[in-house]
Amino acid sequence: MAVDNSAILAELDSDQLAVVKAITGPVCVIAGAGTGKTRVITNRIAYAINAGVTDPTKVLALTFTAKAAGEMRARLRALGISNASARTFHSAALKQLLYFWPYAFGGQFPSLLTTKSGFISQAITRAEVAIPAQVNALREIASEIEWAKVLEISPENYQQEAIANNRLVRLPNSKGESENLSMIAQVYEAYESLKKQERTLDFEDVLLLTVGMLEEDRGVRERVQDQYRYFTVDEYQDVSPLQQRLLNLWLGSRQEICVVGDAAQTIYSFAGATSNFLLNFQNRFPNAQVFRLSRGYRSTPEIINTANAILRAANLVSDHGSELQSANAHGEKPAVNGFNSTQDEISYVVGEVVKSISLGVDSSQIAVLARTNAQLDQVKSALNNARIPSQIRSGERFFDRTDVRDVMRIIRSASVLPSEGGDWYADLVAVLRPFGDADYVVAFLRLAKSIQENGGKNMRAFLREIEDRSEQNNPPTLPGVTLATLHAAKGLEWNHLFLIGVSEGVLPMGNDLNEERRLFYVGITRAKERIQITYAGKPSVFLAQFN
Incomplete structure (x- = not known):
């Protein structure tokens, strides 16, 4: 009720x-x-x-x-x-397709791809095109296939439509944009043929x-x-x-x-x-x-004023609603720092992260955002060297991990037992103690504490929450510094934020300057209290209003 x-x-x-x-x-x-x-x-x-x-x-x-x-x-x-x-x-x-499949299509429901990489790699071989099956290439091809399918563009029409829409594709050993698009069209056709052969659907098919x-x-x-x-x-x-x-x-x-x-x-x-x-x-x-x-209600006036300036710089305010007004107390002005090299930039950011944690900032309230996954890999390596735990937000399915499934079975068994002393959170702590301070244990305990504080009456309430999250592939927040691309950061927020690589050729990237400016705006508005913006080499045109 x-x-x-x-x-x-x-x-x-x-x-x-x-x-x-x-x-x-x-x-x-x-x-x-x-x-x-x-x-x-x-x-x-x-x-x-x-x-x-x-x-x-x-x-x-x-x-x-x-x-x-x-x-x-x-x-x-x-x-x-x-x-x-x-x-x-x-x-x-x-959910609807699964329910009505026997009635509308007949037979058993096909298998569902959770990632395209394996099939795309096979499709490259089948199409006999000169594309190395590297992670970045597979990701680029997957993005093109997804774009084509949501716009209902067939493999036969892909190249023509991609040219008409100024698609910019980066492939290893590229011999030119036209050849890139031609090869992707061939891979796309082979990918669809392979799915049909294996009786498999991807999420666009759904x-x-x-x-x-x-x-x-x-x-x-x-x-x-x-x-x-x-x-x-x-x-x-x-x-x-x-x-x-x-x-x-x-x-x-x-x-x-x-x-x-x-x-x-x-x-x-x-x-x-x-x-x-x-x-x-x-x-x-x-x-x-x-x-x-x-x-x-998220950010300080200083952060919001910066975000508003980004929109005003491109005359985006009138078409995109009113400017924001902050309801929060004043804080630090966003800082911008430039460096001679990417290595110097990352060293500085990691040093600032270490300093923040030493001053008592919870590492899960710190994020490093970048335009590309390749940038995040470099930050991850540097944080590892500094022995700072971090998590790259990616497509990894947290609830498919063997250790996570094992601990969920134990929680499920414990949830049917009466609570000792009426404190089910304390019981959960005891149940999870043998697993030490593994990242999933910390994440589960934080989630459980939040549920208890918001009226969760027993361990079954917590179990329902994590089972619901498992069904929807919605993992709890893992401990450590978050590393995310600007796209993956959408909808999230952190107290302390580092936005790196705001350099010419990196951000903006591609032909659509306004889309890249909106991406920069989204990055800025993820910060609640403090944001540091960094670049290496020539600063981005987006930093002009910071002068």
Whole structure:
């Protein structure tokens, strides 16, 4: 049962309150970085359920990462809503495809690829093209295949469309852009042939097949539309045309939809995302209520003023909503430091990390952000030499680790036992003591403490949380300094931030200067208290406003 409305509406500012009370759609919320949008949209869902506007089982909240979906589910549970669906687009589509597969397609469901690298490596061999099967090359080809598939571009049409869209592809031993695109087209064709041969789907296939199933089968479409009747879409600026097509099928002719986004944080255009659906929402729904959240609760005024300056420098403010205003106390001005070499730059950053930790800063509240994974590998090596634990945010599936699965089995067994002295967290500490201070133990205990402090009554509540996270591949926060690309940092925040490599040729990288500037903006707005920006060689054009 949902909590009382007074708890749902407590501690909201006037703009947030207006959104929460707008419980019938269509609704569009332009929400700047750190303005509390996740809390607002989950409270809106709870308020609508309390008002009888929707049943919780009819709710589908959509976002783009398992972490964000997990946070939404946790917030809804804290508001007494345990049976509303909060999922990524891919997860929601996969659930429907699995359920209806025997009826719509027949036979056993194909296997699902969690990573494309192995199949792409085989496809390179099959296509007989001169591309070394190196990690960076495989990643580049995977990105191109994903871009093509979300825009429904076939292997035959890939090269022509890639040229028309100014795709910039970096391959080892490159002989020119035209040859690169030609080779990728051949690998793409071989990759699709190999998947068909092995009866395997990738995540783009999941979206394509779900769209096809709903468009072709009226009975399935009507059953799905009856199941979900109240939609919320977070990070709406990141929707691709294929995802919008799927959303249209889920929504049907109804208008019970709330979209939340910030065009200033559109950083996935290279992958087919577009902010046009957000910016043109009122054209589709002329009666839509539009709200703006611009009061920032994450960062200091100094950090927010810097972020605003980045948008103003490219005249992005008018098209991307209002400038942010900080609700926090003043802090340090963002620092910019230049170095003669990348080695000197990384040595400085590692030294600053060591100094911060020695002064008592929790390493999990420190992050180093960079434009590329190759930069992070160098930082990781330097931190290892300094004996500073760190974690690179990547596609590694935390819950597939043998040690994690083993400890979860032990927690599952312990959760059925009565608590000694009524303190289930103390019992969990005792259960995990034989595993020492391994990273997963520290992460689980931190998560458990948070759950206990937020009303979790027993170890079963903690077990439900980690099993839910396992299903959604949403790991808890691991100890150590976080290393992440600017793209992987989206939606996250840290007290102390180092943004490295803000140099010409690195950031910006590629042809789309505004997209790169938005990426820089996203990096800046991940910082809560302190940010240091560094570069090696020639400073980026983005640093001009720091002079």
